[in-house]
Amino acid sequence: MDDKEWRTFVTVVDEGNITKAAEKLFLSQPALSYRLRHLEDSVGYSLLLRTTEGITLTPQGEIYYDYCKRMLHDRESLEHALISSTGKIQGTLKIASSINFADYELPQLLQSFREQYPDVHIQVKTAFSHQVVKMFNTGDCMVAFARGGYEVSGTSELLLEEPYCLVYKELVPPESLEKVPFIRYQTDASVSNIIENWCAEHFEEPPIVAMDVNSMSTCRHFVRAGLGWSILTYMGLGSCKDKDIYVSPLRSKDGNYITRDTNMVYAKDATNLIAVKTFIEYVRNYYKEHTVVDDSIFREYKA
Numbered sequence: 672m673d674d675k676e677w678r679t680f681v682t683v684v685d686e687g688n689i690t691k692a693a694e695k696l697f698l699s700q701p702a703l704s705y706r707l708r709h710l711e712d713s714v715g716y717s718l719l720l721r722t723t724e725g726i727t728l729t730p731q732g733e734i735y736y737d738y739c740k741r742m743l744h745d746r747e748s749l750e751h752a753l754i755s756s757t758g759k760i761q762g763t764l765k766i767a768s769s770i771n772f773a774d775y776e777l778p779q780l781l782q783s784f785r786e787q788y789p790d791v792h793i794q795v796k797t798a799f800s801h802q803v804v805k806m807f808n809t810g811d812c813m814v815a816f817a818r819g820g821y822e823v824s825g826t827s828e829l830l831l832e833e834p835y836c837l838v839y840k841e842l843v844p845p846e847s848l849e850k851v852p853f854i855r856y857q858t859d860a861s862v863s864n865i866i867e868n869w870c871a872e873h874f875e876e877p878p879i880v881a882m883d884v885n886s887m888s889t890c891r892h893f894v895r896a897g898l899g900w901s902i903l904t905y906m907g908l909g910s911c912k913d914k915d916i917y918v919s920p921l922r923s924k925d926g927n928y929i930t931r932d933t934n935m936v937y938a939k940d941a942t943n944l945i946a947v948k949t950f951i952e953y954v955r956n957y958y959k960e961h962t963v964v965d966d967s968i969f970r971e972y973k974a
Contacts, residue, residue: 679703717732764947800818826938833905
């Protein structure tokens, strides 16, 4: 057995579906099924149960899955130790990032990092923040960028705070918004809770949800077209920062900004890896000099 077989089995289990795993591994479904049968023959046990809903592990499969994860981790640790002994800044850096941070901050951050450290191989996965935290807690990444106050198994450092923002085509009093169509987008549960709590504080009735969309980008386009209003995090404003759209910071009843945190998360022992340590220090310095929020774009209703 080798790391290719370990990675194949871990991918199948993590995906929970042969078809999805085959796509991720760049294999045909028959080729992957053959590889799994060969693996089970070599182990001498049935490892997977195939059902109409996907796959589940047999008791022996659970043991073998844990073994594969451990062996892959040990293999990576060995590679990083050998690389670190050379003193060169190189190796593999596995990152998980929230979707919005990946859209609006991560490209420039990684571009500038790669320009300085071209020998570091970067792998990135994006998801909602609660999924990113799960990836980190299960050891699927070395560094994570998560938004919101999730509990993590490693060290968490605050990178930035950004306000939630009201966005609309026509500037109206906040108390009048409940009469204007609301555009709701699919997002992390923690963001939904913030929006619902603010609406409950300011409106007698929930806002009229005129449109449900599956992305923040679509939401912005609808706002720009004058189809309704929405609440977006500052980082997700994108083209809504243009002068033909009104952007107001979301405030609590006591007048303070309602903000969302972005945190960098990493395991303490991961800093023993030169690529990870270098990246963490680079990100810290980057956000000491890099400002995300520009207050000059805000325009608030004045009676």
